[in-house]
Amino acid sequence: MSQALVRIAAAWLLVLMLAVAGGIVAVNVVNNTLASPQQPVREYLDALQKGEGEKALGLLRASVPQSNAAMLDGTALQTATARISGIKYGEAEDRGNNQVMVPIDYTIDGSELRTEFLLERSGTEWLFFHTWAIVPAALPVLDVTVVNASEATLNGVPVNMPNGRNSFAVFYPGEYEASLAGEYFSAAATTATVPGRELPVAPLNLMTEATDGLKEAVGSKVNEFLDTCADTADKEQKLQPDCPFYHTTNNRVIDGTIDWSISEYPTISIEPFGGRWVVAPLNGKARIEAQQVDLFTGAVTYVNNVHDFSFTTRLDIDADTVKVTPLLSY
Template sequence: MSQALVRIAAGWLLGLMLAVAAAILGINVVNNTVASPQQPVREYLDALHDGDGGRALGLLRATVPPSNAAMLDGTALQTAASRLANVTIGSPEERAENQVMVPVQYTIDGSRLRSEFLLEKTGTEWLFFSTWAFVPSQLPTVNATVVNASEATLNGVPVNMPGGRNTFAVFYPGEYEASLNGQYFAAPATRATVTSRDVPAAPLNLLTAATDELRKDVGAKVNEFLDACAAEAVKQQKLQPDCPFYFASTNNVDDGTIKWRITKYPEISIEPFDGRWVVAPLDGKAHVEAVQQSSFTGAWFPLDEEVDFSFTTRLDVAGDTIKVTPLLTY
């Protein structure tokens, strides 16, 4: 009977030891997974991927600096996070004051990058399970500028650029792309990668330029003006019309024989200057024909000359409407 009791007791003791071991193993597994310092980081990255800025901000325990908040939610945030690939959350590394650093490695456009997150232990649940939270911080910012424009597109979202500049609060890690794709003005896309709250991101500088469509439309208006001016000069029978072109002669000209036509239209170049868009001086050629009488001999002979001309204009653009005003000096 005593041996049977011993065997029963041994069985119970073994079962108890196995149960304790299983409990310890379970606690360790939980502390290394859902209760680990990596879990808040994992949840934070998921919130970025979902474009849930409110949840991401709460998890990160971050304050928003004075700035534009357009990048902190929705499409803009999803776009920033979608450019991360091959994401790996590393093992926590001990830091002072009961804190740990959790590294995150990933690639953006093929480049291997790393971000570090500082977390602190905030207590335990059910006596055994640790709770962790991000150490409070402030979000980083990205500065953007655009030449001669008051708006741009950042991560697919239209944003205001008062005075051609703005500052945007952003989450990290992420990549932010600015562009300008207007009908008349555009700028090549430029990107900035944000990997840390402490390392300043490269500014997003948009170098705006006139589009081919603007040059084409301005050219059409300039050509229309020159053609109309030549036609009016013929109608008025003037060698020196109120046009960019003229011909000086001391001879008498037979009325009704003067003919003007444009032989070379100006090439259009539009550049930014002093907060405006200016058209470079317009150079071209015009051809005049007439029958003239020599002031000395009285003989009649043909006038057949090509003259160079140059003039400037003022360009005004409002939305999809352009106005070209010739500036002529006489």
């Protein structure tokens, strides 16, 4: 009877020991997975990729500096992380004072990058499981400028650019792309990668240029002005009309024979200057055809001269309206 009790007690002891060992293993497994320092980082990156800015900000426990918050949620945030691939979580490195550093390696557009997250032990749950939290810090700020424009597109989202500049709080890691694609002005896309909070973020500077559409609109108005000027000069039979071009002669030109035409229209070039857009001086050629009488011999000859001309204009753009005002000097 006593031997049977001993065997039963031994069996129960073995079961208890196995249960304790299994519990220890389970605790270690949980502490190395669901309760590991890497877990808050995984949840943070998952929130970024889903565009859940509020959740990401809570996990990062970051403060938002005085700046525009357009990049902190939704489509803009998803776009920032869309090109992140091959994420690998490194082992936690002890930094003392119950803090560890968790590195992640990944690529953006083929470039290999690394971001380090500093975490601190925030407590335990159910007596055994560690809890970790990312050490709070301020979000990075991305500065964007655009020449002679008050708007731009950043990560696919239209943003205001007062006086051609703005600053945006951004999450990390991520890639941010700015561009301008307007009817009359555009700027090629430029990108900045934000791998972490430690390094300064390179600003995005958009070099705005006049579109072909604007140049065509200005060219059409300039050509219309020159054609009208030539037609008016014909009707008024003037050698020196109120136009950029004129003809001088010591002979008498026969009235009714003067015919002005534009033989070469100006090439349009529009550049930024002094906070506005200006049209470069316009250079062209005008042809005059007429008959003239030599005052000394009375001989009638045919005039067919081409004159170079140049003038400037003032360009005014209001919403969808393009106004070109010729500036002539006499």
